[in-house]
Each structure stands twice: as C-alpha cells, then as structure tokens.
Amino acid sequence: MSREYDVIIIGAGPAGIFCALELAAHSSLSVLMVEKGREVAKRQCVKEASDACRQCQPCSITSGWGGAGAFSDGKLTLTTEFGGWLEEYVGKERLAELIAYVDAIYVRHGAPDRVFGEDSDYLEGLKRRAAQADLRLIPARIRHMGTENTERVLQGFRAALPARVEVHHNEAVQRILVEDGRAAGVLTEQGQYRAPRVVCAPGRIGAQWFVEEAGRLGLALRSNQVDVGVRVEVPAVVLEEITDHAWEAKIVYYSRHFDDTVRTFCMNPHGEVVMENTEGLVTVNGHSWAGKRSDNTNFALLVSQQFTEPFNQPILYGRSIACLANLLSGGVIVQRYGDLQRGRRSTRERIARGVVSPSLREAVPGDLSLVLPHRYMVDLKETIQALDRLAPGIASDHTLLYGVEVKFYSARPRLSAGLQTEIPGLYAIGDGAGVTRGLVQASVAGVLAARDILAEVG
Ligand SMILES: Cc1cc2nc3c(=O)[nH]c(=O)nc-3n(C[C@H](O)[C@H](O)[C@H](O)COP(=O)(O)OP(=O)(O)OC[C@H]3O[C@@H](n4cnc5c(N)ncnc54)[C@H](O)[C@@H]3O)c2cc1C
Numbered sequence: 045m046s047r048e049y050d051v052i053i054i055g056a057g058p059a060g061i062f063c064a065l066e067l068a069a070h071s072s073l074s075v076l077m078v079e080k081g082r083e084v085a086k087r088q089c090v091k092e093a094s095d096a097c098r099q100c101q102p103c104s105i106t107s108g109w110g111g112a113g114a115f116s117d118g119k120l121t122l123t124t125e126f127g128g129w130l131e132e133y134v135g136k137e138r139l140a141e142l143i144a145y146v147d148a149i150y151v152r153h154g155a156p157d158r159v160f161g162e163d164s165d166y167l168e169g170l171k172r173r174a175a176q177a178d179l180r181l182i183p184a185r186i187r188h189m190g191t192e193n194t195e196r197v198l199q200g201f202r203a204a205l206p207a208r209v210e211v212h213h214n215e216a217v218q219r220i221l222v223e224d225g226r227a228a229g230v231l232t233e234q235g236q237y238r239a240p241r242v243v244c245a246p247g248r249i250g251a252q253w254f255v256e257e258a259g260r261l262g263l264a265l266r267s268n269q270v271d272v273g274v275r276v277e278v279p280a281v282v283l284e285e286i287t288d289h290a291w292e293a294k295i296v297y298y299s300r301h302f303d304d305t306v307r308t309f310c311m312n313p314h315g316e317v318v319m320e321n322t323e324g325l326v327t328v329n330g331h332s333w334a335g336k337r338s339d340n341t342n343f344a345l346l347v348s349q350q351f352t353e354p355f356n357q358p359i360l361y362g363r364s365i366a367c368l369a370n371l372l373s374g375g376v377i378v379q380r381y382g383d384l385q386r387g388r389r390s391t392r393e394r395i396a397r398g399v400v401s402p403s404l405r406e407a408v409p410g411d412l413s414l415v416l417p418h419r420y421m422v423d424l425k426e427t428i429q430a431l432d433r434l435a436p437g438i439a440s441d442h443t444l445l446y447g448v449e450v451k452f453y454s455a456r457p458r459l460s461a462g463l464q465t466e467i468p469g470l471y472a473i474g475d476g477a478g479v480t481r482g483l484v485q486a487s488v489a490g491v492l493a494a495r496d497i498l499a500e501v502g
Pocket residue numbers: 054055056057058059060078079080081102106107108109110111112113114115116117118119120121127215216217218245246247248249250253310320329330331473474475476480481482483484486
C-alpha cells in the first residue's frame with residue numbers, strides 16, 4: 045500500500061496533536077497521523093484489573109491518542125521556566141505568547157478556568173522562606189486539568205480534526221524515508237506512505253527509536269541530561285499550605301557535597317503514586333484527580349546529571365539504574381525515609397505501622413541505597429533535610445520514597461527555529477526530540493512545526 049499526503053505526523057501525543065490542529069485550522073493540507081498506540085477510549089491498562097504490570101507492547105499508559113499525557117495529571121505549566129528548552133529556539137517573549145496560545149486551546153476544549161500560583165504576595169513570602177532554607181523557589185502559574193478532564197480534552201481535540209486529517213492507530217513507523225536529501229514519507233508494517241513533510245513527534249517512549257533513525261539518516265545529535273531520583277509521598281497536610289496556594293512548588297536545591305542540581309517536580313496534592321512502563325522498564329510517577337482525593341501528596345525529587353565527554357549515553361545510564369530497581373523488586377521499591385537514614389531495608393510490617401499509607405500498593409519494600417549511586421543518595425538526603433525546613437514533616441521517618449523515577453530526555457538534533465532538522469522537510473518535535481519535557485511546551489512545539497510548514501507552503 046502506498047498513499048500520498050502533504051504532511052505525515054509520527055506520534056499522537058500533545059506535540060503531534062497540536063501540529064495537526066494548527067495545520068487543520070489554517071490550511072487544507074492533507075495530513076496523516078501514525079500512532080502506534082490505541083485511540084484514547086480504548087487505552088485501558090490491564091494492570092488495573094490484575095494489580096501487576098503485564099508489560100504490554102505498546103503500553104496503554106504511555107502510547108496512544110494523547111501520548112504520555114493522556115492519563116497524566118494534566119498540569120499545564122504556564123511559564124517559560126519549565127517544561128522544555130524551546131526558549132533556545134524562539135526566545136522567551138515568543139515562547140510566552142505561544143504558551144498563552146496553546147493554553148487558550150486547552151481551555152476551549154474543556155480545561156478548567158482556575159489557574160493556581162497567581163497569589164504573588166503569598167509566593168513572595170514563600171520565596172523568602174525557601175531562601176532561608178537554602179532553596180530556590182521558582183513561582184509558576186499552573187492550570188490543573190486532573191486525569192479525568194485530560195481524557196475529555198483529548199477527545200475534544202480528536203473531534204475537532206476534520207476528515208482530511210487521517211489518524212492511523214495501532215501502527216508503528218519503522219523508518220523515515222529520505223530521498224534526494226529531503227523527507228519523502230514513512231514506512232510502517234502496513235506499507236509506505238509518502239509526503240514531502242514528515243513531523244517526528246515520538247515522545248519519550250519513541251526516543252530510542254528516534255536516536256537510531258537519526259543515526260541512520262546521518263543527523264548529528266547532542267546528548268541531553270538525565271534526571272534520576274525518587275518519588276516522595278507525605279501526608280497531604282505537610283504540604284497543604286503550599287499546594288492550596290500554588291498547587292505545586294517548583295523548588296531547586298544545589299547540593300553542598302557535590303554541587304548537583306536537585307529539583308522538585310510534578311507535585312500531586314491528594315494524589316497517588318503510579319508505575320510507568322517504558323518498553324519493559326518499570327519506573328515511578330504520580331498524578332492526582334480533579335474530583336478524587338487521597339490523604340497523601342507526592343512529588344518527584346530528581347538529581348540532574350549532564351555528562352561530559354567521552355560518555356554520551358545518558359538514556360542508557362538512567363535505564364541501567366532503573367534496571368537495578370527492577371531486578372531487586374520486579375518493579376518499584378518503596379522505603380521509609382527513617383529506614384534509609386538508619387541503613388536498613390523497609391519491610392511490609394514497618395510500612396504498615398507508618399503514618400503514610402502507600403498509595404502504590406504494588407511497590408516492594410526494600411532498600412534504595414542498593415540501587416541509587418552514593419552521590420544521588422547524598423544529594424537526595426540533603427534536599428529532603430532542606431525541604432523539611434520549608435515544610436516541616438517532609439524529613440519524617442514515615443515519609444515514603446519510591447524508586448526509581450527517571451526522566452530521560454532524548455538526544456537533540458540540530459534544529460531551526462521552526463524545529464526543522466538538517467534534512468529539509470523533516471521536523472523533530474516534543475519530548476522525543478529532546479526539546480520539551482511537559483504538555484505545554486510539547487504542544488507549543490507542534491504549533492511551531494505547523495507554522496513553519498504553513499510558511500513554506502505559502
Ligand atoms: C504519568 C505521567 C504524568 C505526567 N504528567 C504531566 C503533567 O501533569 N504536566 C506536564 O506538563 N507533563 C506531564 N507529563 C509529561 C507529558 O505527558 C509529556 O511531556 C508530553 O506528553 C510529551 O508530548 P509528546 O507529544 O512529545 O510525546 P508523547 O506524549 O510521549 O507522545 C508520543 C506518541 O508517539 C507515539 N510513537 C512513538 N514512536 C512511534 C512510532 N515509531 N510510530 C508511531 N507512533 C509512535 C507514542 O505511542 C506516543 O503516543 C507526564 C507524563 C507521564 C508519563
């Protein structure tokens with residue numbers, strides 16, 4: 045089978061979806077979206093029924109319409125400071141405009157009106173208290189969709205696309221076709237599809253595939269950092285003052301011992317800790333619902349590592365650490381902070397006696413110091429102590445640490461301001477291209493590629 049289109053988009057995560065929406069809104073170009081996962085209504089994690097990850101390929105949590113964001117917490121971070129590196133391509137001012145543009149589209153499709161983090165007096169006070177605890181607080185405006193709303197918004201995006209945007213689900217792109225030095229289409233297990241413009245938006249789940257394709261096509265790649273750490277779970281009251289005002293606190297700590305950057309990430313008030321399966325590798329994440337509330341709040345604590353020459357395989361490094369946790373526990377390890385401090389593993393009995401009841405029941409009590417390198421352990425302990433000065437209770441013996449949480453950022457190809465690679469007609473956008481790491485900037489990346497295409501075709 046061979047069919048011709050004006051544009052082919054690989055991946056239907058926020059980057060791919062916003063590219064399609066923008067193209068559809070401003071042109072009559074024919075578009076094919078190829079997505080290896082299912083449509084959103086059919087994305088069902090079988091684990092929910094059996095309580096154990098079945099390692100499905102593709103994983104319904106990370107693949108399908110809506111991409112990795114479909115069952116995400118749906119926190120739209122409305123700031124240029126987080127969520128990606130697009131500022132390097134378009135500058136701060138234009139990025140801020142584009143963030144407002146995509147945010148308005150989310151709201152039009154059902155994202156709630158309320159924005160957290162607009163109480164500047166409170167945030168100034170919190171910033172001062174953070175500084176006294178050796179922490180840097182970065183204020184951010186956040187719109188929280190909640191997992192159930194995110195799905196509704198994604199259905200709305202799908203319904204908004206006209207028939208000239210074809211979506212193929214359950215079909216993986218194997219190869220990007222390049223002929224006479226420019227993009228020519230894609231090859232899937234179903235056949236060949238041709239188009240003079242190919243937008244590659246494979247997300248983190250497709251990062252390794254993208255690296256291999258880029259290598260085959262001769263695109264030079266720049267290694268990105270890898271963030272490795274744990275998910276921290278505390279009673280919601282410990283962080284309530286902050287989460288009520290700001291929803292989440294974006295906090296950075298520079299460790300004394302190693303001068304590493306440690307940051308809080310993805311705070312989920314009254315949320316739950318979840319497992320994430322990236323092509324067989326089980327790591328930890330978290331989310332919260334808009335209407336359902338647990339007694340706990342969780343957030344990630346991540347150490348950022350940018351490797352220098354000659355090492356250039358940060359993804360493999362992160363995977364190797366996560367593999368160790370998988371080896372020891374079959375998935376995710378949970379440990380009480382008190383046990384970690386005392387150099388002993390946690391047990392089911394000690395956790396059951398604890399103040400914090402684990403929201404991820406499948407996590408296996410164990411010892412994270414057998415998994416994370418010494419440097420990471422020191423960084424994380426120092427940060428927990430500093431955070432405790434801002435929100436007393438974080439360094440409690442009962443605080444639960446789940447490991448490991450890893451954020452892989454794909455290697456980045458050289459890109460123009462319109463996110464076009466050195467191969468004319470081939471675009472690389474979103475988390476899979478290493479230029480974003482959140483819903484909002486991934487969506488902005490889609491708009492940028494679409495506008496570049498629209499400018500080229502006139
Ligand atoms: C549990 C969880 C919670 C999160 N919570 C938040 C949050 O609250 N706020 C936030 O800003 N961000 C959050 N994120 C991150 C956010 O989801 C991502 O940054 C965002 O989805 C990236 O968008 P993307 O389009 O680049 O990639 P993705 O969303 O990963 O989409 C890529 C798509 O491409 C498909 N694909 C890959 N390779 C191929 C191929 N070869 N052929 C065909 N299809 C392919 C994949 O199946 C996938 O559906 C969360 C992520 C997770 C996993």
